[in-house]
Amino acid sequence: xxxxxxxxxxxxxxxxxxxxxxxxxxxxxxxxxxxxxxxxxxxxxxxxxxxxxxxxxxxxxxxxxxxxxxxxxxxxxxxxxxxxxxxxxxxxxxxxxxx
Amino acid sequence: xxxxxxxxxxxxxxxxxxxxxxxxxxxxxxxxxxxxxxxxxxxxxxxxxxxxxxxxxxxxxxxxxxxxxxxxxxxxxxxxxxxxxxxxxxxxxxxxxxxxxxxxxxxxxxxxxxxxxxxxxxxxxxxxxxxxxxxxxxxxxxxxxxxxxxxxxxxxxxxxxxxxxxxxxxxxxxxxxxxxxxxxxxxxxxxxxxxxxxxxxxxxxxxxxxxxxxxxxxxxxxxxxxxxxxxxxxxxxxxxxxxxxxxxxxxxxxxxxxxxxxxxxxxx
Amino acid sequence: xxxxxxxxxxxxxxxxxxxxxxxxxxxxxxxxxxxxxxxxxxxxxxxxxxxxxxxxxxxxxxxxxxxxxxxxxxxxxxxxxxxxxxxxxxxxxxxxxxxxxxxxxxxxxxxxxxxxxxxxxxxxxxxxxxxxxxxxxxxxxxxxxxxxxxxxxxxxxxxxxxxxxxxxxxxxxxxxxxxxxxxxxxxxxxxxxxxxxxxxxxxxxxxxxxxxxxxxxxxxxxxxxxxxxxxxxxxxxxxxxxxxxxxxxxxxxxxxxxxxxxxxxxxxxxxxxxxxxxxxxxxxxxxxxxxxxxxxxxxxxxxxxxxxxxxxxxxxxxxxxxxxxxxxxxxxxxxxxxxxxxxxxxxxxxxxxxxxxxxxxxxxxxxxxxxxxxxxxxxxxxxxxxxxxxxxxxxxxxxxxxxxxxxxxxxxxxxxxxxxxxxxxxxxxxxxxxxxxxxxxxxxxxxxxxxxxxxxxxxxxxxxxxxxxxxxxxxxxxxxxxxxxxxxxxxxxxxxxxxxxxxxxxxxxxxxxxxxxxxxxxxxxxxxxxxxxxxxxxxxxxxxxxxxxxxxxxxxxxxxxxxxxxxxxxxxxxxxxxxxxxxxxxxxxxxxxxxxxxxxxxxxxxxxxxxxxxxxxxxxxxxxxx
Numbered sequence: 001x002x003x004x005x006x007x008x009x010x011x012x013x014x015x016x017x018x019x020x021x022x023x024x025x026x027x028x029x030x031x032x033x034x035x036x037x038x039x040x041x042x043x044x045x046x047x048x049x050x051x052x053x054x055x056x057x058x059x060x061x062x063x064x065x066x067x068x069x070x071x072x073x074x075x076x077x078x079x080x081x082x083x084x085x086x087x088x089x090x091x092x093x094x095x096x097x098x099x
Numbered sequence: 100x101x102x103x104x105x106x107x108x109x110x111x112x113x114x115x116x117x118x119x120x121x122x123x124x125x126x127x128x129x130x131x132x133x134x135x136x137x138x139x140x141x142x143x144x145x146x147x148x149x150x151x152x153x154x155x156x157x158x159x160x161x162x163x164x165x166x167x168x169x170x171x172x173x174x175x176x177x178x179x180x181x182x183x184x185x186x187x188x189x190x191x192x193x194x195x196x197x198x199x200x201x202x203x204x205x206x207x208x209x210x211x212x213x214x215x216x217x218x219x220x221x222x223x224x225x226x227x228x229x230x231x232x233x234x235x236x237x238x239x240x241x242x243x244x245x246x247x248x249x250x251x252x253x254x255x256x257x258x259x260x261x262x263x264x265x266x267x268x269x270x271x272x273x274x275x276x277x278x279x280x281x282x283x284x285x286x287x288x289x290x291x292x293x294x295x296x297x298x299x300x301x302x303x304x305x306x307x308x309x310x311x312x313x314x315x316x317x318x319x320x321x322x323x324x325x326x327x328x329x330x331x332x333x334x335x336x337x338x339x340x341x342x343x344x345x346x347x348x349x350x351x352x353x354x355x356x357x358x359x360x361x362x363x364x365x366x367x
Numbered sequence: 368x369x370x371x372x373x374x375x376x377x378x379x380x381x382x383x384x385x386x387x388x389x390x391x392x393x394x395x396x397x398x399x400x401x402x403x404x405x406x407x408x409x410x411x412x413x414x415x416x417x418x419x420x421x422x423x424x425x426x427x428x429x430x431x432x433x434x435x436x437x438x439x440x441x442x443x444x445x446x447x448x449x450x451x452x453x454x455x456x457x458x459x460x461x462x463x464x465x466x467x468x469x470x471x472x473x474x475x476x477x478x479x480x481x482x483x484x485x486x487x488x489x490x491x492x493x494x495x496x497x498x499x500x501x502x503x504x505x506x507x508x509x510x511x512x513x514x515x516x517x518x519x520x521x522x523x524x525x526x527x528x529x530x531x532x533x534x535x536x537x538x539x540x541x542x543x544x545x546x547x548x549x550x551x552x553x554x555x556x557x558x559x560x561x562x563x564x565x566x567x568x569x570x571x572x573x574x575x576x577x578x579x580x581x582x583x584x585x586x587x588x589x590x591x592x593x594x595x596x597x598x599x600x601x602x603x604x605x606x607x608x609x610x611x612x613x614x615x616x617x618x619x620x621x622x623x624x625x626x627x628x629x630x631x632x633x634x635x636x637x638x639x640x641x642x643x644x645x646x647x648x649x650x651x652x653x654x655x656x657x658x659x660x661x662x663x664x665x666x667x668x669x670x671x672x673x674x675x676x677x678x679x680x681x682x683x684x685x686x687x688x689x690x691x692x693x694x695x696x697x698x699x700x701x702x703x704x705x706x707x708x709x710x711x712x713x714x715x716x717x718x719x720x721x722x723x724x725x726x727x728x729x730x731x732x733x734x735x736x737x738x739x740x741x742x743x744x745x746x747x748x749x750x751x752x753x754x755x756x757x758x759x760x761x762x763x764x765x766x767x768x769x770x771x772x773x774x775x776x777x778x779x780x781x782x783x784x785x786x787x788x789x790x791x792x793x794x795x796x797x798x799x800x801x802x803x804x805x806x807x808x809x810x811x812x813x814x815x816x817x818x819x820x821x822x823x824x825x826x827x828x829x830x831x832x833x834x835x836x837x838x839x840x841x842x843x844x845x846x847x848x849x850x851x852x853x854x855x856x857x858x859x860x861x862x863x864x865x866x867x868x869x870x871x872x873x874x875x876x877x878x879x880x881x882x883x884x885x886x887x888x889x890x891x892x893x894x895x896x897x898x899x900x901x902x903x904x905x906x907x908x909x910x911x912x913x914x915x916x917x918x919x920x921x922x923x924x925x926x927x928x929x930x931x932x933x934x935x936x937x938x939x940x941x942x943x944x945x946x947x948x949x950x951x952x953x954x955x956x957x958x959x960x961x962x963x964x965x966x967x968x969x970x971x972x973x974x975x976x977x978x979x980x981x982x983x984x985x986x987x988x989x990x991x992x993x
Contacts, residue, residue: 001103003216006143007209009110013117013136015202020120022194022975023185028172030971032133033120035164039140042156050101050147053217058149059231065159066243070250072164076171077257083175084260091970092186187969197978204982208989 006047013040027079027089031072038068105146112139130168137161149223289313299324372431372450372501374411375458379404380494386487393483398476401486402469405493409462416455420853427452427856430503430567437506442563449503449566453857456700457500457623457630460707464622465493467829471715472614474825475722485525485612492518496623500630504565505554508631512550512595515624516543522619523611535607542604546594550631553587556580570637581638585645588635589652596628596682599656603917605679606663609671613718616671621678621714622707629682629703632689633696636858640692647780650690654773654787657683659915661794665801666911668901669728670717673802674710677754680791681706687784688769695772696858697851702765704850705841709753709762712833716747719826720806723819730802731899735811739819742827744807746834751803753837755796755881761841766792768845771873774866781867792877796884804893812899 013036020033042061049057083089116132116139123129137160144153185191221227232240276282287302287310301324302313314324382404386397393400419427428451436446448454469489476482495514502508524536554564560580561572573581592598597605608620619625632639632649639646660680667673685703688695721728723740737744753760756767770792774785813819821827844850851861866873901912910916 001101001106003101003147004209004214005106006109006147008206009106009113009143011202011205011209012114014205015198016114016117016120018201018978019194019198022198022971022978023121023191025186025971026126028126028168028175029120029129032129032168035160036117036120036133036136039137039160043140043143046144046147046149046152048214049149049223050220051214051216053220055221055223055227055231056235058152058223058228059236061149061152062155062228062232063236063239063243065155066247069159069164070247072167073250073254074257076167077254079171080174081257089175187967187972190969190971190975193975193979197975197982201978201982201985204986 003047003050007044010040010044010047013037013043025090025092027082027091028076030091031075031079034075035068035072038064101146105142109139109143109146112136112142126172127169130165130172133168134161134165137165148220151223151225151228286310287313289315370431371411372415372448373433375408375415375462375497375501376494378407378411378494379490379497383487383490383494386483386490389483391483397483398469398473398486401490402466402473404490405462405466405469408493408497409459409466412455412458412462415450416459419450419452419455424852424856442558444504444506444564446507447503447565448501450501451857452853452855453630453634453700454500456704456854458497460704461493461496461500461623464707464711464833465489465618467832468614468618468622468711468715471617471718471826471829472612474823475614475718476612479612481525485522488518488521488525489615489618492522492619492624496627499627503567504563505550505557505569506564508634509547509550509554512591512627513547515619515627516540516547516595519543519608519619519624522615523608525611525615529610532610535604535610539604539608542601543594546591546601546628549587549590549594553584553591556584556587560584566634573637573641576641578642578644581642582645585635585639585642586648588631588638589645589649592628592631592649592686593652594628595631596625596686597679598628598652598682598686599659602656602659602679603914603921605675606672606914609669609675613671613714613721616675617711617714617718620675621710625678625682626685626703626707629685629689629699632686633700633858636693636696639689640859643692646690646692648690650687650773650780650784653683653686653688653690654784654791655683656680657687657791658787658794659683661791661798662907663911663914664798665794666904666908668730668912670720670730670733670802670806671714671728673730673798674714674717677795677799677802678706678710680795681710681754684766684769684788684791687773687788691772691775691784693859694775694861694864695769697854697861698765698768698772700854700858701841701844701850702762702769704844705753705761705765705837708833708840709750709760709837712830712837713747713750713754715826715830715833716743716750719743719822719830720747720819722822722826724813724817727814727817730805731897731901732812732814732817733806734809734813734897735807736819737807740807740821742821743830746827746830747803747807749834749837751799753841754799755885756792756877757881758878759842760838761836761844764841764845767874767877770877771866771870772864774868774873775864776867785867789873789877789880793880793884796881797888800885800888801892804888805897808893809897812897 017033017036017040020036021030024030024033042064045057045061045064047057049055049061079089113136116135119129119132123132137156141153141156141161144150144156289298289300289302299314299318301309301311304310311319311324318324382400386393386401389397428449431448431450433446433448437444469486472482472485472489476485479485492515495511495518497511499508499511499515502511520536520540523539524533527533527536557564557569560576561569563569590601594601605620605625609616611620639649657680660676660678660683664673664676664680667676681702685699685706688699688702719740720733720736720743723736723743724733749760753762756763770785770788773788774781776784868876904912913919
């Protein structure tokens with residue numbers, strides 16, 4: 001079976017992740033949607049790495065993981081800080097940017 | 100070429116749990132589903148000749164990131180149920196069309212290209228990855244190290260809770276307690292003078308009257324306390340009638356003074 | 368002493384400042400200080416003149432460098448004075464007549480509480496006028512030009528508690544500004560054509576400039592001159608300017624300031640020599656104004672306004688002469704000098720008459736003042752004979768030369784200009800005689816409260832001196848062509864042209880016309896009774912009494928359309944300019960109102976927007992790329 005199949009899988013996962021970000025109000029769940037999107041991209045990178053027979057795609061995926069780890073740390077810290085001040089992690093709550 | 104079984108296994112292991120992101124109500128369930136997705140992806144990596152990345156995926160995502168998520172979920176309340184009704188008008192349709200459109204579009208693009216699969220795949224073993232990482236991408240590596248440290252410090256700063264009110268010493272606490280006329284000493288333990296060792300029985304004062312404050316308020320609210328009457332009867336039997344009719348004034352006053360600030364005392 | 372000629376300007380200017388700043392404490396001595404400042408300026412001018420005539424004729428132009436004025440890159444202009452025969456002539460006229468009028472004013476303004484301020488303004492005028500004639504560049508000349516305009520405004524409106532006097536001052540100021548625009552445009556053209564504004568550069572560059580440029584500059588200079596000298600079409604302010612105290616009318620609106628236009632034309636002789644068309648226009652304006660002024664003068668009953676019309680007419684003569692070119696420049700200045708004497712003398716006489724008649728000016732209520740005011744009668748008579756050009760009074764020598772010069776030339780010009788000058792002489796004789804007879808002869812038509820008496824010595828002495836000048840100055844200056852030779856370094860040598868009619872015939876014709884004028888006036892106003900109320904008269908007389916309806920014409924031709932234009936512009940400004948600005952602002956505000964709604968504050972909404980945008984972008988890129 002062609003490794004390109006995994007790219008289809010990555011596309012589906014990416015779409016699911018983006019839909020989760022758009023529909024879920026829980027900040028942590030939305031955040032997990034972001035993580036899913038990142039992982040979908042990783043899957044695509046690894047698949048292309050396999051298709052091309054190069055290791056660079058895997059290194060890129062590795063970098064993405066590192067950046068995602070850093071992002072998770074900061075993002076969750078933000079969620080905790082928001083929760084402390086608002087007692088809520090709903091994304092609809094902080095609507096102070098309303099024009 | 101890869102094993103179709105592997106592909107379908109991975110697909111089944113990832114897509115249905117991923118859909119929980121959209122439909123599951125409890126965040127903890129979602130987190131556990133995503134753990135499954137991560138494991139599935141790790142499997143896929145191994146199948147795609149990237150064993151090192153598969154291991155990293157397990158360690159970083161299932162081991163660290165998702166556990167961090169679960170940890171944070173516990174901090175903010177595990178049992179938070181989410182109301183799935185949409186509040187923003189049209190958001191669900193937009194999400195459906197945008198995400199669905201994106202997925203369909205990406206798939207259609209992928210379907211249109213044909214990429215020749217390399218016949219000599221390079222297995223992403225740790226030494227191979229390390230060779231590339233520390234030669235070709237060494238600068239990126241360094242930058243990412245700096246990024247991680249920055250993120251760590253950022254998280255520390257973000258979650259650090261500043262001291263908003265001055266810290267009270269024990270001396271100040273007792274002084275303030277005297278000031279408002281409350282009981283200066285600690286309240287008696289429950290069952291202190293009782294012959295019963297349970298927490299749900301109020302202590303007795305020297306006159307043999309029960310002291311309600313000695314029992315945890317939670318038990319009181321739950322109506323799980325017992326009065327000391329049955330033990331008192333046993334007490335009377337043992338010690339004789341002198342204890343049966345105590346002077347009324349002293350214990351009453353003791354009980355009365357301790358009552359008003361009972362909640363405050365417990366709060367401390 | 369020539370290097371010290373800046374004192375000419377500095378002394379009266381300093382005096383003006385002291386008088387204006389000193390306040391009431393200067394009331395007791397302020398007028399004498401004003402007289403002293405003017406007199407000392409005259410002394411400086413006289414010494415400069417004596418030094419000048421001791422120099423050879425071709426070395427009579429001294430540039431006195433004062434200071435670096437505008438050191439601006441390509442335009443480097445220094446403030447400096449040009450002392451030459453022309454400017455010295457003016458200096459002597461201004462300071463001499465000015466000093467006499469200062470002395471006269473001491474008595475004339477005796478009862479006025481603000482006499483000190485009056486003298487400050489007079490000194491300011493003298494300083495500005497001297498700056499005008501001594502300047503060595505058009506720009507410095509312009510400073511003096513505006514200075515005399517300011518002084519004129521202040522002095523016409525000196526009694527500004529009367530609204531019509533204040534209006535008259537404003538009118539003079541506004542009309543003069545129109546002329547000033549001409550001068551400014553002329554300076555702009557000069558700067559464009561010659562690169563600088565000092566006389567040396569401009570006149571030196573004339574030979575290299577095109578005739579069209581010179582004609583344009585000349586016409587703009589003429590516009591400036593018509594404004595300052597009350598020539599057609601900017602003549603309307605002069606009659607109203609008589610609102611000022613009579614010494615002001617004598618000094619500023621007869622002898623000196625109004626002749627600044629003539630000075631400007633003659634000073635710019637080099638430009639006009641290169642622009643014959645502009646010169647013809649100058650002459651035509653002069654000829655027309657001299658007839659216009661004379662006709663107006665024949666109908667006026669106000670003694671000062673009649674004299675003002677006469678001034679207009681006489682300056683028309685000067686303009687005509689200046690427009691004739693090199694043969695006329697010297698005569699224009701000659702007539703200017705003699706006119707300065709006799710017209711100032713007559714104005715002072717009119718002031719004396721008004722002084723004796725409770726400041727009334729209606730000549731129909733005068734008459735038979737000869738007996739009551741003998742000195743005034745004699746001095747006024749000298750001026751009367753002089754202006755009519757009766758030999759040997761000074762007007763004869765100057766005006767006759769102009770008439771003669773006007774007949775020189777070819778084609779239609781000598782006939783038109785010459786006949787205008789000739790007829791003007793006859794008209795002059797009539798209206799001046801009318802004025803003279805109505806005032807001093809005939810029956811007394813005084814009002815009950817009028818008790819005419821001779822004025823004080825301090826008023827009569829200047830009148831006598833001016834009368835002597837009126838009588839003999841022309842003879843002195845004309846004998847042996849002394850004045851023309853004196854001015855020759857500036858005006859250039861004039862080829863002697865033969866008039867189309869023999870000079871002797873012209874003199875006789877002029878004198879005959881003058882005699883007819885006098886005779887008619889005598890019959891009508893000397894012998895016959897003069898009605899107290901102006902009788903019904905022909906259309907032209909009514910028109911003349913109303914200054915040829917100049918104000919109505921100005922109103923109809925300039926003011927009304929101007930008002931409509933400004934109203935239209937205001938409307939257009941409000942509708943189009945403001946509308947565009949406000950509309951843009953409103954549109955932006957509206958756009959903001961609409962787009963503001965898009966900012967829901969919902970993070971997921973933003974995320975949706977981002978995703979949709981991303982999808983669209985990817986579609987565009989991919990489809991465009993594929």
